[in-house]
Amino acid sequence: MRKYILKRIGISLLTVFVLATVVFFLARLMPGGPFSDPKISATARENLAHYYGFDKPLIEQYFTYLGNLLHGNFGYSTKYPGQTVNALLASSFPYSADLGLRALCFAISFGLVFGVMSALNRGNGIDLFFVIVAVIGTSVPDFIMGAILQHFFGYKWGLLPIAQYKDITYTILPSVGLGFYTMASVSRIMRASMLEVVQQDYIKTARAKGVSNFRITWKHQIRNAIMPVITILGPIVASVLTGTFVIESVFAIPGMGKYYVESVQNNDYSMILGMTVFYGAFLVFCNMIVDILYGLIDPRIRISK
Amino acid sequence: MTEETKAAAVGALTDEDFAVVGKNLEQMESISRPILTFWQEVWRRIRKNKVAYFSLLLLTLYALLAIFAPMLSRYGFDDQDAYAMRQGLSATHWLGTDSLGRDLWVRVWMGARVSLSIGLTAALINSVIGTVIGGFCGYYGGKLDMLIMRLIDVIYGIPSLIVCILVMIVLGSGVKSLIVAMVITGWAGSCRFTRGEVLRLKEQEFVLAARVMGEPVFSIIVRELIPNIMGLLITNLAMAIPGAIFQEAFLSYIGLGIAPPQASWGVLAKEGTKMLKIAPHMLYVPAFFICTTVLALNQLGNGLRDAFDPRLRGME
Numbered sequence: 001m002r003k004y005i006l007k008r009i010g011i012s013l014l015t016v017f018v019l020a021t022v023v024f025f026l027a028r029l030m031p032g033g034p035f036s037d038p039k040i041s042a043t044a045r046e047n048l049a050h051y052y053g054f055d056k057p058l059i060e061q062y063f064t065y066l067g068n069l070l071h072g073n074f075g076y077s078t079k080y081p082g083q084t085v086n087a088l089l090a091s092s093f094p095y096s097a098d099l100g101l102r103a104l105c106f107a108i109s110f111g112l113v114f115g116v117m118s119a120l121n122r123g124n125g126i127d128l129f130f131v132i133v134a135v136i137g138t139s140v141p142d143f144i145m146g147a148i149l150q151h152f153f154g155y156k157w158g159l160l161p162i163a164q165y166k167d168i169t170y171t172i173l174p175s176v177g178l179g180f181y182t183m184a185s186v187s188r189i190m191r192a193s194m195l196e197v198v199q200q201d202y203i204k205t206a207r208a209k210g211v212s213n214f215r216i217t218w219k220h221q222i223r224n225a226i227m228p229v230i231t232i233l234g235p236i237v238a239s240v241l242t243g244t245f246v247i248e249s250v251f252a253i254p255g256m257g258k259y260y261v262e263s264v265q266n267n268d269y270s271m272i273l274g275m276t277v278f279y280g281a282f283l284v285f286c287n288m289i290v291d292i293l294y295g296l297i298d299p300r301i302r303i304s305k
Numbered sequence: 306m307t308e309e310t311k312a313a314a315v316g317a318l319t320d321e322d323f324a325v326v327g328k329n330l331e332q333m334e335s336i337s338r339p340i341l342t343f344w345q346e347v348w349r350r351i352r353k354n355k356v357a358y359f360s361l362l363l364l365t366l367y368a369l370l371a372i373f374a375p376m377l378s379r380y381g382f383d384d385q386d387a388y389a390m391r392q393g394l395s396a397t398h399w400l401g402t403d404s405l406g407r408d409l410w411v412r413v414w415m416g417a418r419v420s421l422s423i424g425l426t427a428a429l430i431n432s433v434i435g436t437v438i439g440g441f442c443g444y445y446g447g448k449l450d451m452l453i454m455r456l457i458d459v460i461y462g463i464p465s466l467i468v469c470i471l472v473m474i475v476l477g478s479g480v481k482s483l484i485v486a487m488v489i490t491g492w493a494g495s496c497r498f499t500r501g502e503v504l505r506l507k508e509q510e511f512v513l514a515a516r517v518m519g520e521p522v523f524s525i526i527v528r529e530l531i532p533n534i535m536g537l538l539i540t541n542l543a544m545a546i547p548g549a550i551f552q553e554a555f556l557s558y559i560g561l562g563i564a565p566p567q568a569s570w571g572v573l574a575k576e577g578t579k580m581l582k583i584a585p586h587m588l589y590v591p592a593f594f595i596c597t598t599v600l601a602l603n604q605l606g607n608g609l610r611d612a613f614d615p616r617l618r619g620m621e
Contacts, residue, residue: 011455015462026475139547139599141554144592147578155582242466246558250578261559264470272474276467284462 004295012288019280023273024065028058052078075274079266085274088259095165096244096255099178102171103240107179108186112229115190116222122195130187137184143246146177150250163252178247182236186229193225200224230297234290238283347536350612357608360601367598371417380408382415383566391584401586403576409590412568417594419569423480423553427487428545432538434488435495440526442496443503450500457493465490469552473561483562487549495541502534536613543606547599554595570595 040048049055053064068075074085118130140148153173154162161170197203198221206216245257252258256275263271341349351357375382380398386406393401400409442450460468469486476482506512507530515529531538550570556562557571558578565572570591577588 011458012462014455015459018459019463019467023471026471029475135600135603136596139596139603140592141551141574141595143555143558143578144574144588144595147581147588148592151581151585151588238464242464245466246555249559264474265560269474272470276471280463280467283464283467287462 001295005292008288008291008295012284015284016281019284020066020069020277021062023277023280024062027269027273069277074278075270077263077268078270079268083271085271085278088271089256089275089278092254092256092259095253096241096248096257099165099171099174099247099253099255100241100244102175103179103182103243104237106175107182107236107240108229110179111183111186112190112226114183114187116194116217116225118187118191119194119198119225120217131191134184134187134191137180138188140181142178142181142243143250145180146174146247146250149173149177165251165253165255174247174251174253177250178240178243181243182240185232186236189228189232190225193228194221197221197225227298230294233294234287237286237290241279241283241286347609347612351608354608354611356604357612360605360608363597363601364605367417367594368421371414371421374414375411375418378408378411380411382411382568383407391580391587393584393586400590401584403573403587404580404584407566409573409587412573413570413590413594416568416570416573416591419480419563419567420550420553420571420595421598423483423487423569424546424549427484427491427549428542430484430488431491431545432495432542434492435497436499436531436538438492439496439499440503440530443500444507444522444526444530453496454500457497460490460493463490466552466555469556470559470561473556478561478564480563483553483556486556487552491545491549495538495545498541499534499538502537503530506530506533536609540606540610540613543602543609547602550595550599 046055053061056064072086074089076085077083114130114133118127118134121127150162150173153160160173162173164170165174203216203220206220211220244255245261247253248255248257249261256279260272260275260279263275351361384407386402388406389398389402390406391402391404392398392406395401398408398410400413402408403412438453442453465487468490469483472486472489473482476485503526512525512529515525520529553562553569554571554574557569558575560575563569563572565576573591574588574595577584577591580587
């Protein structure tokens with residue numbers, strides 16, 4: 001087990017390192033430097049380059065950059081002087097984390113319940129309803145889902161606030177919009193897995209022993225069927241967290257994703273790169289946790305990997 | 306049936322009833338049903354699967370409309386008309402107009418050209434690269450395989466959207482950069498998949514037979530192994546296109562994908578979300594086409610999987 005965990009940590013660290021390196025060199029490849037504005041005089045440009053350390057050799061810049069990252073310094077904006085990635089993250093990350101967690105809770109709990117109900121009612125109207133919800137859910141991109149929810153619940157029927165993020169009523173629409181796709185895929189996987197488990201011999205054994213239907217469903221079927229859902233938790237976390245990008249812009253939530261998209265639209269390269277490293281490292285970390293948890297839950301994984 | 310009637314029935318039979326008819330060797334060996342090749346069999350199963358067949362027809366229709374609709378319409382995709390802004394669905398503008406008075410019917414199909422071709426090309430290039438590299442890695446194994454697998458671990462670790470965003474920033478927006486961005490991250494999945502399948506198949510007897518007969522390695526991979534996983538590869542291809550369409554929509558939405566006035570479904574949906582309150586059809590029209598296409602591709606993928614391997618039928 002220790003070997004497995006160490007290996008996972010090793011791969012994750014390597015991934016973050018590769019990401020940071022790629023980001024650094026891509027930044028140097030980008031068309032137009034940060035001070036290419038023709039209005040800036042040559043001397044001013046030199047001074048600026050000196051101030052930000054761009055006149056030093058590339059290798060030295062690279063090591064300074066890595067050192068900064070190790071100290072948790074993710075960079076600064078070259079467009080808006082004085083603004084740093086760290087300050088932005090400190091103000092915006094809590095919103096994104098809150099939204100992401102809510103969406104994950106919604107997606108996983110509703111997905112599991114829908115999948116189980118669908119499988120237990122196999123073939124009848126209830127099953128058909130949940131299958132259709134799942135099929136539609138997996139074919140709508142999340143920003144369109146968000147906009148549609150906004151249009152109906154917020155604007156036409158006036159049930160819930162359209163945008164911003166203040167109290168719990170504000171959080172419902174963005175969480176549902178963000179989590180819907182994931183909810184649908186969890187429900188599909190859970191349904192398939194439930195139907196597969198019900199054919200297993202141990203279910204027959206339990207039935208033959210006279211275990212009650214309720215107990216079979218709870219203790220044998222659902223517990224075993226949940227494994228494939230846990231396998232895809234890593235990708236799920238990643239997709240929900242990247243989904244915050246657009247959902248936050250749709251609902252005007254002051255989270256990381258909204259600022260990220262704004263930096264992209266403002267061509268604020270240094271800001272984008274700093275946030276990318278943070279964001280990537282965070283996702284790699286989440287994935288690592290999920291992988292380790294999975295190894296803890298299912299011993300077969302540790303051996304096969 | 307009582308004992309008596311049984312006895313009576315047996316009694317009614319005489320020895321003559323058991324005469325040897327003789328055997329016709331030719332008849333015994335002849336095949337009574339028409340011979341179907343593997344692909345004919347697959348096609349027959351697809352035809353029988355109503356949902357998959359309907360999806361295939363719908364996708365073909367979309368593809369044809371994407372090719373011909375913009376040519377046959379009297380509006381250009383960037384013709385603006387200040388007197389017909391944000392109109393709903395009507396006889397003159399079938400799907401209405403956008404906020405610059407451009408005809409949405411034409412723009413949707415121009416967008417389909419971009420979105421569908423990006424989806425198809427990216428998925429196709431990914432699976433070709435992935436299959437070749439994965440095939441060789443799986444067959445040879447060894448240090449290079451180890452190295453490539455670690456590389457794939459790293460690529461998997463970084464969320465593909467982040468890589469896409471970085472690549473798009475460096476290369477600038479446009480169809481080509483979108484495809485490049487998707488290929489950089491996308492090949493890893495099909496590579497890992499092919500490698501696994503090749504590892505599974507290469508120990509089987511038909512590969513051994515080919516080796517004994519002195520078939521070169523390249524030909525073993527291309528002629529023996531890949532045809533055996535072709536079905537799964539095609540299924541994966543159909544399943545990968547929706548991902549690429551979503552990705553294009555996402556990147557265009559945050560302003561990195563396709564730049565207006567060029568249309569893609571992502572661009573149209575983005576313009577639609579801005580005008581949702583005033584002209585909801587501007588979102589619902591592209592949303593309808595994105596969703597039905599992805600839906601059809603997913604259903605077709607399911608149908609293909611069942612058609613290639615009927616044992617998997619009913620799994621989800």
